[in-house]
Amino acid sequence: MxxxxxxxxxxxxxxxxxxxxxxxxxxxxxxxxxxxxxxxxxxxxxxxxxxxxxxxxxxxxxxxxxxxxxxxxxxxxxxxxxxxxxxxxxxxxxxxxxxxxxxxxxxxxxxxxxxxxxxxxxxxxxxxxxxxxxxxxxxxxxxxxxxxxxxxxxxxxxxxxxxxxxxxxxxxxxxxxxxxxxxxxIDIEEIKRKSEQDEIIPFKESFNIVTVGRLTEQKGYDIAIKAASILKKRKINFAWYAIGGGRDEKKLKKLVEKYCLENQFVFLGRKKNPYPYMKHCDLYVQPSRHEGYVITLVEARALCLPILSSDIPSAREQIQDGINGYVAELSAEDLADKIEYLYNNPSQRKKTVEYLKEHPIDFSTELLKLEII
The missing domain is CATH 3.40.50.2000 (Glycogen Phosphorylase B;)
Structure with a gap:
């Protein structure tokens, strides 16, 4: 040993x-x-x-x-x-x-x-x-x-x-x-198992979007809120749920108030088990400014969700635009445009979901790297 x-x-x-x-x-x-x-x-x-x-x-x-x-x-x-x-x-x-x-x-x-x-x-x-x-x-x-x-x-x-x-x-x-x-x-089977646990999901009769991550500048929530404002002006029937806590919570809630999005952009706080919320959403969105390796995208892929990510290098390693998800420029306008497109094209969302189901994630070779340090 x-x-x-x-x-x-x-x-x-x-x-x-x-x-x-x-x-x-x-x-x-x-x-x-x-x-x-x-x-x-x-x-x-x-x-x-x-x-x-x-x-x-x-x-x-x-x-x-x-x-x-x-x-x-x-x-x-x-x-x-x-x-x-x-x-x-x-x-x-x-x-x-x-x-x-x-x-x-x-x-x-x-x-x-x-x-x-x-x-x-x-x-x-x-x-x-x-x-x-x-x-x-x-x-x-x-x-x-x-x-x-x-x-x-x-x-x-x-x-x-x-x-x-x-x-x-x-x-x-x-x-x-x-x-x-x-x-x-990441333990893919554990994510799937937890996603089946009973949770009271407060989703509305709308197009439900979920983002998981700390409420910090890095995660791009301010961009997401501005994108939500654009979607509201375009009369898109959506609700966007943010799961996580962080030092920017007060600032982000003020931004939601500024754009009168209290009914569209909802802060759920930290959740020990975010997976049922992810599983039942219509679209998972990750608007990060930068990341090392986006774990939440791995989790979203494991649950075979429709995915939209900001176009950053580490996300590109996981998401092939139009194949297993979609990417958007790191701007409120492009993020809103892509969400609207996916809102209006459920067949495109289904296409990426089917691809994820046919291409499961495998991390078995990573642990072997500890043996060859």
Whole structure:
């Protein structure tokens, strides 16, 4: 049995945390003894964890150091200005404040948090392992500026999509040989099973649209709301349901009020099981500005839904326009145009659904990549 250590931010938050849990669930218990080291105590998605895992909370002898561990300590505009030496000093200070002791030598150590965070530096310098890998979850490679010094300690740099890997290699071509794609592993059968669970679905007698994701700028809800305003002006009979919570909730609700969309754009909040809502919708829409690998699109494909996504590189890896879904330019006008087209052409929606049914998703080869780090 191999000793596997995984470092991550928490068991709650967003898509990367869900991806972490799904990866752990997919790993054979007879092959891996897993230690999961977390920065934060958020356990919103812990109920999804099906394995007995040794969970270790990283502890610090300084509350100041603890407050600095989040990647959000450095906004993007600050990241671009700070020198590499500044980051080294910053991460060395935090590492020296960690009170946990890791004496074991692991077979594999994974920095699943990524994003050029403190974790990347800590695992590189403080964890002993025969093989090490770090994860890239986003197409924005400037995050990695802060950890350039530590990447030489890693055997593999995995991106969750080809778009992510390509963006990284353009910025850091000298690490091209270490970079590879490792798609997020999702339990397709579990999604299907959960979609059958009884839920009271508040859908109206209309064309029902669903979007799942955090209420943040990245997910493009503001664009979706503006598209909804256009659809309302065109007299389209629709209702758009947003599933998720996030820091932009108040701002987005004000935008809904501004466009008088209270009856058309509905916030359902976070749902432990969003799949019945997805299963019964007429159209699943993902209007993200950027993504690493769009897990909700995998889930929508698994449920064989009519899909419309913003035209971003990582979405293009999953959605072939007009074949297994549709893509729209990242604008309210084009999003509204495509929704109207699909509203008026149910045969086109059915065509993509039939294609998804005939081409099931298979992640069986992804786990083998851990054996060849």
């Amino acid at each position: 191999k000793e596997l250590l995984i470092m991550a931010k928490s068991l709650g938050g967003g898509g990367s945390e869900v991806a972490l849990i799904e990866l752990i669930n997919a790993l054979p218990e007879e092959l891996y003894n897993i230690t999961l080291v977390l920065l934060d105590s958020d356990n919103e998605y812990a109920y999804r964890l099906k394995k007995n895992v040794n969970i270790v909370q990283l502890t610090f002898n300084s509350s100041f150091a603890k407050s600095l561990v989040s990647m959000y300590a450095f906004p993007a505009k600050v990241l671009k200005k700070l020198s590499v030496n500044s980051f080294i000093a910053y991460y060395d200070f935090i590492s020296n404040c960690v009170t946990n002791v890791f004496e074991k030598t692991y077979d594999i150590a994974i920095d699943f948090y990524g994003y050029g965070s403190f974790v990347t530096a800590f695992l590189a310098t403080k964890i002993q392992a025969k093989k090490k890998a770090t994860w890239l979850h986003d197409e924005k490679p400037y995050w990695m500026k802060s950890v350039q010094k530590y990447l030489c300690e890693y055997d593999k740099i995995y991106g969750v999509s080809q778009a992510v890997v390509d963006a990284f290699c353009r910025e850091y071509p000298h690490y091209r040989d270490k970079a590879a794609v490792f798609y997020n592993v």
